[in-house]
Amino acid sequence: MLKALDHLEEWLITFLMGAATLVIFAAVLHRYASNIPYPAFQDWLLTINMSWAQELCIYMFVWMAKFGAAYGVRTGIHVGVDVLINRLSSKNRFKFVLFGLMAGAFFTGIIAVMGGGLVWHVREGGTTTEVLEWPQWIVYMAIPLGSGLMCFRFLQVAWNFVKTGQLPHHDHGHVEGIEDLKNEDLIPLALKDNLHPRNVRKGGEK
Amino acid sequence: MNAAIIFVLLLVLMLTGMPISISLGLTVLTFFFSFSNDPMTVVAQKLFTGIEKFEIMAIPFFILAGNFLTHGGVARRMINFATSMVGHWHGGLGLAGVMACALFAAVSGSSPATVVAIGSILLPAMVKQGFPKSFGAGVITTSGALGILIPPSIVMVMYSVSTSTSVGALFMAGIVPGLVMASLLGLTTWWKARKNDYPRMPKATWRVRLKAFRESVWGLLLIVVVMGGIYTGVFTPTEAAAMSAVYAFLIATFVYKDMGLKKVPKVLLDSANMSAMLLYIITNAMLFSFLLTSEQIPQIMADWIIGKGLGPIAFLLVVNVLLLVAGNFMEPSSIVLIMAPILFPVAMKLGINPVHFGILITVNMEVGMCHPPVGLNLYVASGVTKMGITELTVAVWPWLLTMLGFLILVTYWPALSLWLPKTLGML
Numbered sequence: 001m002l003k004a005l006d007h008l009e010e011w012l013i014t015f016l017m018g019a020a021t022l023v024i025f026a027a028v029l030h031r032y033a034s035n036i037p038y039p040a041f042q043d044w045l046l047t048i049n050m051s052w053a054q055e056l057c058i059y060m061f062v063w064m065a066k067f068g069a070a071y072g073v074r075t076g077i078h079v080g081v082d083v084l085i086n087r088l089s090s091k092n093r094f095k096f097v098l099f100g101l102m103a104g105a106f107f108t109g110i111i112a113v114m115g116g117g118l119v120w121h122v123r124e125g126g127t128t129t130e131v132l133e134w135p136q137w138i139v140y141m142a143i144p145l146g147s148g149l150m151c152f153r154f155l156q157v158a159w160n161f162v163k164t165g166q167l168p169h170h171d172h173g174h175v176e177g178i179e180d181l182k183n184e185d186l187i188p189l190a191l192k193d194n195l196h197p198r199n200v201r202k203g204g205e206k
Numbered sequence: 207m208n209a210a211i212i213f214v215l216l217l218v219l220m221l222t223g224m225p226i227s228i229s230l231g232l233t234v235l236t237f238f239f240s241f242s243n244d245p246m247t248v249v250a251q252k253l254f255t256g257i258e259k260f261e262i263m264a265i266p267f268f269i270l271a272g273n274f275l276t277h278g279g280v281a282r283r284m285i286n287f288a289t290s291m292v293g294h295w296h297g298g299l300g301l302a303g304v305m306a307c308a309l310f311a312a313v314s315g316s317s318p319a320t321v322v323a324i325g326s327i328l329l330p331a332m333v334k335q336g337f338p339k340s341f342g343a344g345v346i347t348t349s350g351a352l353g354i355l356i357p358p359s360i361v362m363v364m365y366s367v368s369t370s371t372s373v374g375a376l377f378m379a380g381i382v383p384g385l386v387m388a389s390l391l392g393l394t395t396w397w398k399a400r401k402n403d404y405p406r407m408p409k410a411t412w413r414v415r416l417k418a419f420r421e422s423v424w425g426l427l428l429i430v431v432v433m434g435g436i437y438t439g440v441f442t443p444t445e446a447a448a449m450s451a452v453y454a455f456l457i458a459t460f461v462y463k464d465m466g467l468k469k470v471p472k473v474l475l476d477s478a479n480m481s482a483m484l485l486y487i488i489t490n491a492m493l494f495s496f497l498l499t500s501e502q503i504p505q506i507m508a509d510w511i512i513g514k515g516l517g518p519i520a521f522l523l524v525v526n527v528l529l530l531v532a533g534n535f536m537e538p539s540s541i542v543l544i545m546a547p548i549l550f551p552v553a554m555k556l557g558i559n560p561v562h563f564g565i566l567i568t569v570n571m572e573v574g575m576c577h578p579p580v581g582l583n584l585y586v587a588s589g590v591t592k593m594g595i596t597e598l599t600v601a602v603w604p605w606l607l608t609m610l611g612f613l614i615l616v617t618y619w620p621a622l623s624l625w626l627p628k629t630l631g632m633l
Contacts (some may be wrong), residue, residue, distance in 0.1 A: 013478040014471050020263075021270060024448035028441065054260050061263050061481075062254060065489070068482020069227075077483045078225035081535045083580055085223040100224030107231050114250040121247065143254055170479075173322035173586040177278030177464055 009071050009149070016064040020057045027053035055131045059139055066146025073104070073153035076168030097167065098158060105154035108147045115143030209503045212237055216494075226540045227483075230490040234497045242500075249493065256492030257485055260444050262367050265488075266481035267447030268358050271428065272315035273477045274454035279464035280425050281323035284309040287422040290415045292392070293407035297399035299332045300341060301392055302407075304349045308388040311353025313425045315360060317575055318586040321350035325590040335405045339591060340601035341398065347587040347598065348605035349391050351572040354538060356384035358432045358447065360484070361538045361571055365564045367488065368495065368546045372561075373443040374436040378627040379561045381433075383569065386622065387612050394608045424457045437630065484539055491543035504551040511552050518556045522617050525549055526570055533574020537582055541574070542567060558620075561633060565623040569616045573609045576602055 027050045034045040072078050085096040123137035161167055219229035288305035295301055311320040325346040332342040354361045357377035366373045432450050435441035458465045498504055532541045553563045575583045578599045588598055616622060627633045
């Protein structure tokens with residue numbers, strides 16, 4: 001059950017990220033391609049209206065931001081100012097970390113409830129979005145859903161922290177494909193032409 | 207009075223170590239709940255409308271583009287090219303390190319990733335050649351920060367979002383200072399290497415240089431796509447960002463072939479994770495800045511500062527010191543999002559150019575990444591070099607001084623940043 005939720009969350013934000021990129025890419029291509037004076041092709045392109053792309057992209061990214069923020073709690077990417085609490089004894093540090101996690105759950109919980117109220121309110125109003133003319137309340141669902149999920153993630157991380165003392169940690173310096181290169185000798189610099197090696201100065205040989 | 211309550215509340219919440227975005231949000235909630243009569247639903251709605259701007263969406267796209275090219279293979283190509291160009295001068299691989307960092311950081315957009323990528327390839331080679339470890343560590347730690355000044359830069363997008371300054375003009379304005387800063391770091395490296403007689407590389411032939419250039423040029427063209435597109439008006443900045451993401455994808459999978467298609471979902475997920483975190487800080491910072499504006503705090507502070515008779519020179523000094531101190535505790539995006547709305551109105555009243563102000567803040571953020579106690583670059587570099595933070599701080603010192611000197615130059619010589627965008631008619 002939880003696994004399914006994890007996958008759904010990951011799948012959703014991955015999809016939104018990729019799809020938003022393609023939407024804007026298509027819109028830009030369309031704008032320039034429809035300027036090419038090639039009769040039939042141009043007429044066909046002009047019948048397609050891409051003016052909704054920008055709005056769609058914004059909504060996709062807002063949704064991605066709300067659900068991605070929940071995923072971020074799970075991966076520990078939300079950083080705080082920890083200089084002070086890192087100097088405390090581990091017992092006191094434990095209290096502060098737990099307090100931070102509960103504060104996160106508290107804030108996102110309140111926002112989820114308030115967001116629910118907002119969705120209700122907007123639904124009564126019956127407004128739609130400007131270009132796509134989707135019901136505004138559905139678009140605003142990102143707030144209660146995303147924030148609710150985020151609240152759940154904070155509680156989940158807090159629970160794990162109490163049980164195991166472990167926090168998720170995001171590695172900001174992670175780079176793909178470094179391990180393969182680390183053990184290679186750099187000096188020939190992949191320029192296998194025998195022009196590059198050797199040092200010309202003293203201090204080289206060790 | 208209200209200002210004092212808000213800032214003390216924010217400071218206390220932040221120091222408990224909770225995520226910065228949460229402490230911003232809780233400050234706003236607490237304040238609205240206890241001292242204000244504004245309806246609370248405004249808060250929930252602001253959480254959506256705060257980031258409902260197309261300009262902000264450049265951030266996820268730039269992150270995606272950077273992540274496609276943040277790969278050891280790309281780092282290696284940049285190092286090869288840099289070494290073939292400058293490796294024969296004093297400083298050899300160290301000098302090449304500065305150049306490789308500048309190139310890779312500009313393309314990947316992440317300072318810590320640059321330190322890791324360039325550092326873990328270059329440092330072992332430098333040590334093998336006989337450079338002291340501290341020399342290489344100093345070069346990589348500081349040069350890795352160049353990325354946020356050379357466009358495309360996410361910190362600049364953040365500044366533009368919170369102050370409504372043109373992204374295009376900011377990017378253009380970052381080019382000359384970025385090049386000058388890279389040259390100054392290179393000069394420091396060269397001078398230290400010459401004094402200590404560190405090893406150099408043999409001079410590469412033009413044939414080798416051309417080969418190395420051809421390999422690295424695909425990555426570097428990303429900058430051309432972004433800047434050329436924005437300057438000629440072919441794309442808006444956000445569209446340019448999306449195009450650069452598509453371009454980076456094509457290069458990474460079909461030209462460089464460092465990354466198989468199977469890895470694409472992973473890159474998308476990582477980028478979404480990072481972007482969502484930044485967008486979440488932006489949302490809450492927007493909420494915070496809405497609170498400040500509705501309490502008219504920036505106005506009150508502006509009047510107060512001007513009432514004190516603080517001229518532009520003294521004000522910019524205060525700004526720099528304030529930001530450097532903030533740089534001790536937070537990472538660049540949060541600092542810009544929290545401080546820019548407060549400082550910007552004062553700067554405008556004092557007649558400081560908004561673009562120049564943005565560039566000086568960006569340079570300040572660069573310095574902040576490299577100085578103790580919490581420069582992120584310092585931490586990452588400590589992992590790569592296996593050196594302690596204290597040891598690294600000593601190693602970084604000469605380059606850090608250079609950066610501070612450069613910061614003063616940028617602060618008090620607006621023409622350095624404004625000349626290029628003015629010449630191109632973007633200001």
